[in-house]
Amino acid sequence: MDTALMEDLYYSMLLGRHFEYAAKENYFQGNISGFLHLDIGQEALSVGAMKAFEGDVFTTYREHVMALSRGMSANAIMAELFGKVDGVSKGRGGSMHMFSPKIGFYGGDAIVGGHIPNAVGCAYARKYQNKKTGCLVVFGDGATNCGGFFESINIATSQKLPLVFLCENNKYAIGTKIETVSAFSKQAKKVEAYMPTVEVDGMDVLAVYKAIKKAGEYIKEGKGPIFVEAMTCRFEGHSISDANKYRSSEEMKKCKELDPLLKLKPLLDKVFVEKIEAQVIRDITEAVNFAHESPEPSLAELNKYIFTDEGLKHAL
Amino acid sequence: MLYREAINLALDETMSEDTNIVLLGEDIANVGGTFRVTEGLLDKYGKARVIDTPIAELSIVGNAIGMAIGGLRPVVELMTANFSLLAFDQIVNHMAKLPFMSAGKIRLPMVLRMPQGVSKQLGAQHSENYENMLSSVPGLFVFAVNSPNYAYHALKKSIKMDDPVIFIEHELLYNKKEEIDMKSDLDPFKARIIKEGEDITIISYLKMLDDTASALDEIEKELNCSCELIDLCSLNPVDFKTLEASIKKTGRLIMIEEGHKMGSYGAQIISWAVEELFYFLDAAPLRLCGKNVPIAYNRKLELASIPTPKSIKKDIINWGRINGL
Structure with a gap:
C-alpha cells in the first residue's frame, strides 16, 4: 500500500481520536450535552471504511470520526456538538445527526437499525439511475437483531441492489453481551443464505480499507449486496453516561492492546508522525475555539427547516 | 370519474411527466392494488417504476425515504393505514424528522398513500383511523381525501411538493363518483x-x-x-x-x-x-x-x-x- 495513503489513514485516525478526546473533555466541562457516543478504539473501522468507499454512506449515532474522515470539517462537527449555528446541522441535530449530501453522507441515525432500510432505498435509486456506485450502510452487531435488518437483507438481495452492509461487531449491544441476545456471535451467520460475507479485523485500518475497497468493487458488478463484518472493540462505554462496568479490566486491557493507531504507527516515517501529531492538536484546538465562538441559533428560526420554504408558507 | 380512477389518473399523469416518480407497495404492480388504484400502471411504466414490495411496511416506507434521499420521488401505497403502525418509526423518526435534523440538507419529496377506516366487517385489526396520530407529528403534511376531484388535484400537487405528505383515503370511498374539474387550480391546504x-x-x-x-x-x-x-x-x-x-x-x-x-x-x-x-x-x-x-x-x-x-x-x-x- 502506498505511503501517502497510509499517512492519510493514520492522520484521519489520529484526528478522530483527538476529536473524541476533546469532545469528552468538553462534555465534562458542560459545553456539550445530551448523548455522546465516542468512537475511541474503533477508528480503524470508521476511517478505513470511509476512505475506501466511493458512493453514499449511511451510518449510526457513533459517527463523528466517520463524518470527519468522509470530509466534514472538524469545526462544523464540533460546533454541532456545542449546538451552535455553524454546526453541520445548525444545532438542530447534535452528536447523532450529521449530514452532508455533498459528500454523500446521510447521517447519523439514532434509532438502532432505523437507517438500514433508508440505505436500501438509496441503493435502489442508484441502480435505477444507472450510477456506477452504490451505498454503504454501517451498523452495530446489535442492529442485526432488528426486524428491519432482516427485511433489508431480503430486499437488497431480491432486488440485487448495490449495497455494502458493514457490521461493526464490538460484541456489545449497548451494555449487553452479544451472545446473550443474538443467536450467533458472528453476525455474518444470519446473512450467509443471502449474499457473500467477509470477515475483517476491524482494528486494522489497512485490512478494513482493503476489504471495503473490494466490497465496493463487488457491488458494481450488479450481482447484489455484500456483507462485511468487522470485528472491533470500543475503548469507552456505549455512550458518555455508560460507566462500562459490564466489561472486566482484563477484557479492557486486551481490547486496548489492539489499538489501531499503535498498529499502524511503526510502519510510518517518524518525522511524519511527529509533524502530524502537532498538526492534529492544532486542528482540534481550532475546532474547539471555533465551536466556542460560533453563535447560538436564532430563536426566531425555530420553525425553519421542518419544511421547505415553500412548504413553510402553508405550515404556519 | 371514480375516486380510485381519479387517483390513478393523477399518478399516471405525473409519472408520464417525471421519470423520477416511482410507486411502491404491496400488490400494486401485477395485481394493480387491493383497491385497483394502480391498475394499468405496470404495463405503462415497467417494474422499475411500479414496484411490488414484500409485505414489510417498515421497509416499504424506509426504502421510500432512501429513494427520496437518492433523488427519486416515491409514492407509497400502504395497503391500509392499519399496517402503517409497522412503519411508524420510519414515518415519525425518519420521514418527518430527517429534513429538520439535517437543517434542510435532506429533503424528502414523497407521498404516503393509505386507505383507512371502518369498511365492512373487516374486524378490529383492519378498521382503524390514525389521522389523529399522524397529524400530531411535526414535519408531515396530512391530507384527508373525500372526493374524486380533491383526490386528483391534491395528489398531483402532493407528488410535486418537496415535503413529505401523508395522503389518507377511505376504504369505502373508492367507488365514489364525481366529475373532475380539470381546469381547477385546487389548493390542497384549503378546506x-x-x-x-x-x-x-x-x-x-x-x-x-x-x-x-x-x-x-x-x-x-x-x-x-x-x-x-x-x-x-x-x-x-x-x-x-x-x-x-x-x-x-x-x-x-x-x-x-x-x-x-x-x-x-x-x-x-x-x-x-x-x-x-x-x-x-x-x-x-x-x-x-x-x-x-x-x-x-x-x-x-x-x-x-x-x-x-x-x-x-x-x-x-x-x-x-x-x-x-
Missing part, C-alpha cells in the same frame, strides 16, 4: 365548503362527511335551521381561516369523525375553537366520534361503534333542541 349555511358549522372529512351530508336535509328540516358543511381536507396544517369565518357566522360548531373519541383528531379542532373563538360560540360544541371500543366483526356491533347517518341525525337534533334550535 372546502360543501354547503353554505347560517346556523351551524359542521366540520368533517373522509367518509363521515358523506354520511353527514346524507342526513343534512332532515336535520335542517327538523331543527328549522341551515347548516354549513365543511370538508376539512388538510388535517395538518388546518385551514383555520375558513373555519373561523364559518364559526363566527353561525356561532355553533359540530365536529364529526369516525375515529375513537378518546384522543380524537376533532378534539383538537374543538379545543382550538374554544380557545380562540369562545365569545363567538352560542352553544357548547358537539363532537361525534367512534366509540372507545375496538371495531367488532359483527355488522350490528360494527355500526354501533361509529357514527352513521342515522345516529348523526339523532345526535345533532338532540343537541340542537338542548341548545335552543
Whole structure:
C-alpha cells in the first residue's frame, strides 16, 4: 500500500481520536450535552471504511470520526456538538445527526437499525439511475437483531441492489453481551443464505480499507449486496453516561492492546508522525475555539427547516 | 370519474411527466392494488417504476425515504393505514424528522398513500383511523381525501411538493363518483365548503362527511335551521381561516369523525375553537366520534361503534333542541 495513503489513514485516525478526546473533555466541562457516543478504539473501522468507499454512506449515532474522515470539517462537527449555528446541522441535530449530501453522507441515525432500510432505498435509486456506485450502510452487531435488518437483507438481495452492509461487531449491544441476545456471535451467520460475507479485523485500518475497497468493487458488478463484518472493540462505554462496568479490566486491557493507531504507527516515517501529531492538536484546538465562538441559533428560526420554504408558507 | 380512477389518473399523469416518480407497495404492480388504484400502471411504466414490495411496511416506507434521499420521488401505497403502525418509526423518526435534523440538507419529496377506516366487517385489526396520530407529528403534511376531484388535484400537487405528505383515503370511498374539474387550480391546504349555511358549522372529512351530508336535509328540516358543511381536507396544517369565518357566522360548531373519541383528531379542532373563538360560540360544541371500543366483526356491533347517518341525525337534533334550535 502506498505511503501517502497510509499517512492519510493514520492522520484521519489520529484526528478522530483527538476529536473524541476533546469532545469528552468538553462534555465534562458542560459545553456539550445530551448523548455522546465516542468512537475511541474503533477508528480503524470508521476511517478505513470511509476512505475506501466511493458512493453514499449511511451510518449510526457513533459517527463523528466517520463524518470527519468522509470530509466534514472538524469545526462544523464540533460546533454541532456545542449546538451552535455553524454546526453541520445548525444545532438542530447534535452528536447523532450529521449530514452532508455533498459528500454523500446521510447521517447519523439514532434509532438502532432505523437507517438500514433508508440505505436500501438509496441503493435502489442508484441502480435505477444507472450510477456506477452504490451505498454503504454501517451498523452495530446489535442492529442485526432488528426486524428491519432482516427485511433489508431480503430486499437488497431480491432486488440485487448495490449495497455494502458493514457490521461493526464490538460484541456489545449497548451494555449487553452479544451472545446473550443474538443467536450467533458472528453476525455474518444470519446473512450467509443471502449474499457473500467477509470477515475483517476491524482494528486494522489497512485490512478494513482493503476489504471495503473490494466490497465496493463487488457491488458494481450488479450481482447484489455484500456483507462485511468487522470485528472491533470500543475503548469507552456505549455512550458518555455508560460507566462500562459490564466489561472486566482484563477484557479492557486486551481490547486496548489492539489499538489501531499503535498498529499502524511503526510502519510510518517518524518525522511524519511527529509533524502530524502537532498538526492534529492544532486542528482540534481550532475546532474547539471555533465551536466556542460560533453563535447560538436564532430563536426566531425555530420553525425553519421542518419544511421547505415553500412548504413553510402553508405550515404556519 | 371514480375516486380510485381519479387517483390513478393523477399518478399516471405525473409519472408520464417525471421519470423520477416511482410507486411502491404491496400488490400494486401485477395485481394493480387491493383497491385497483394502480391498475394499468405496470404495463405503462415497467417494474422499475411500479414496484411490488414484500409485505414489510417498515421497509416499504424506509426504502421510500432512501429513494427520496437518492433523488427519486416515491409514492407509497400502504395497503391500509392499519399496517402503517409497522412503519411508524420510519414515518415519525425518519420521514418527518430527517429534513429538520439535517437543517434542510435532506429533503424528502414523497407521498404516503393509505386507505383507512371502518369498511365492512373487516374486524378490529383492519378498521382503524390514525389521522389523529399522524397529524400530531411535526414535519408531515396530512391530507384527508373525500372526493374524486380533491383526490386528483391534491395528489398531483402532493407528488410535486418537496415535503413529505401523508395522503389518507377511505376504504369505502373508492367507488365514489364525481366529475373532475380539470381546469381547477385546487389548493390542497384549503378546506372546502360543501354547503353554505347560517346556523351551524359542521366540520368533517373522509367518509363521515358523506354520511353527514346524507342526513343534512332532515336535520335542517327538523331543527328549522341551515347548516354549513365543511370538508376539512388538510388535517395538518388546518385551514383555520375558513373555519373561523364559518364559526363566527353561525356561532355553533359540530365536529364529526369516525375515529375513537378518546384522543380524537376533532378534539383538537374543538379545543382550538374554544380557545380562540369562545365569545363567538352560542352553544357548547358537539363532537361525534367512534366509540372507545375496538371495531367488532359483527355488522350490528360494527355500526354501533361509529357514527352513521342515522345516529348523526339523532345526535345533532338532540343537541340542537338542548341548545335552543
